[in-house]
Amino acid sequence: MSVFTKLLVPAACGALLLSCQSSNSTGKETALADSTAHADSVHFAVFTVDTHVDTPMQMMDSTFDLTETHDAHATGSQVDFPRMKEGGLDAAFFAVYLGQGDRTPEGHAEAKRRALAIFDTIHKAAERHADLAGIAMTADQGEQLVEDGKIAMFIGMENGWPVGNDLSLLKTYYDLGGRYITLSHTSNNDICDSSTDKEGPEYGGLSAFGEEVVKEMNRLGMMVDVSHVSDSTFWDVMALTTAPVIASHSSAYALCDHPRNMKDDMLKRLAENGGVIQVNLLGDYVKKMEQDPARDSAFAALREKYPNFGDLSPEDREKAREEFRALNKAYPKKLPTIADAVDHIDHIVEVAGIDHVGIGADFDGGGGLADCYDVSEYPKLTEELVRRGYSDEDIAKIWGGNLLRVMRAVEQAAEAPSAPTASM
Ligand SMILES: [Zn+2]
Incomplete structure (x- = not known):
């Protein structure tokens, strides 16, 4: 369709x-x-897809119900099926996210175990709610699910840590529906340098193993995701990939000079590659807001207390959430607005063209704007696009057309792809 x-x-x-x-x-x-x-x-x-939601972190908590409507401000949850419907969001890439841990055989085994558990949680949710949603293994399957009135659940993996240094695991994650891998998170790993590692670059881009990872992802038909990686990693990927790539949740450096964001020459190169950058709605990557040192130190202390959310028991996780909510109440965060985020879309369109931009909010992972704090508020973003003169066709491209084009190109570039089996 x-x-x-x-x-x-x-x-x-x-x-x-x-x-x-x-x-x-x-x-x-x-x-x-x-x-x-x-x-x-x-x-x-139009077909709408958000390429990065961290909702599986909520779903790992057995008390979380995707079919219930949650109050974003009261509960911290920003995505569920009723609000996706309300906000006109047809599809999302549910992130198999793990923060970087030990790069030892034990650490890599642990990462694999935890990644498989997250895949399992996503699949079980789709099975449990087969009347409402299904896992999409291909662009066509995503569109078909939506045509059938269901929500399309794509899967992306954020951080290549669970790949460790075992190339064969890429096929394991591909077979489970993983259709992109963000090569790194905020620290370097065995694949590449991150844009934000405190120790600085380790390889000056991709490692030798990382080069094999990119080739194997091309071969399998998995999208290479360059969000979070260092600029040099981006350029190494560009020199190597035989298929278009995505930045599943990144914004424009020219408007917000965070190392996580993409510079204009990178945006131009991404366009030449045929890829797409999905604008991130996480405040720090959208606009530099006035500093609040009291809030920053309070949150830094809390993050130190709970360094790895995924390791907590359900009770402790709820306790941690409660503490984060209380802090948010005590020190409300000043957030950028939809207009600020659409400035990024305007800029990327100007530099790279309308065929190379989309949206990846980071909801449930720190994303959210003052006037678009959860997925139910997405129609307001389209209202801003209309106000700025984007045509219906432009809007269709931004909301999903571009991403589907890239996904199809990656599928077609794959060597002898194995027949996908969807659990719809
Ligand atoms: Zn991220």
Whole structure:
């Protein structure tokens, strides 16, 4: 199904478009209402995908129910199925995320064990709610699920730590539905240098093993994700990859000079590669806000107390969440806005073109804007795109068309891909 097929399907959307065109737009308010109605009709019609949600961290807690509506501010949860429906989000890449740990045989074995447990949790959730959602192994399967009225659950792995130094594990994770791997997280690993390792670069880009990882991912049909990696790793990947790559959750360095963000020459190179950068909605990567040292030190102390969320028992995890919520209340964080995030989209469009930008919010992993704090508020982002003059076709590309194009190119570039088996 093309990204526009859905545009033609729902009768309500057609009606909205018609009423939009035929109304007497005399006053400013009517014009605004018309523009909102138009934005909503487009938003709910096009295929929409967020390429990075850390919701599996919530799902690992057995009391978390994806089919319940959660209050984002009260519970900290930013994604569930009812709010995806409310926010018109058709699909998301659920992240198999692990913070970097020991790079020893024991550490790598532990990373593998934990990654497999997260894959299992995602698959079990899809099986449990097969009437509402399914795992998508291919771009086509994602679109088919949405056409069937279901939520498409893609899987991406954040951090190559669970690959350790065993190339064969890539196939293991591919077979479980992993369709991208963010090569590193915030520290260097056996694959490459990270953009934020406190010790600085270790290889000056990809390691020799990392080069093999990129080749094997190309061969299997897994998207190489360059979010989090160092600039030199990015350039090494560009020189090596035979397929387009993604930055699953990154923003523009020109607007927010965090080492995690992508510089203009990188954006241009990504466009030449045919890839896509999915704008991140995590405040620190969107806009530098006024510092609050009291908040920073309070949170630093709490992060030191709970360095690895995944290691906690369910009770301790809830206790930690409670403490984070209390701190957030005591020191409310100043967040950037949708307008700030769309500035990044504008900039990337200017530098790389409309075919190379999308959205990867980092919800449930620190993402969230003042006026788009959870997935239910996504229609407001499309309203801003409409206000800035993006066409329906542009919006379809940003919300999913570009990502699907890249995913298909990666699937096609794969050597003898094994027949995917979806558990829908
Ligand atoms: Zn991340």
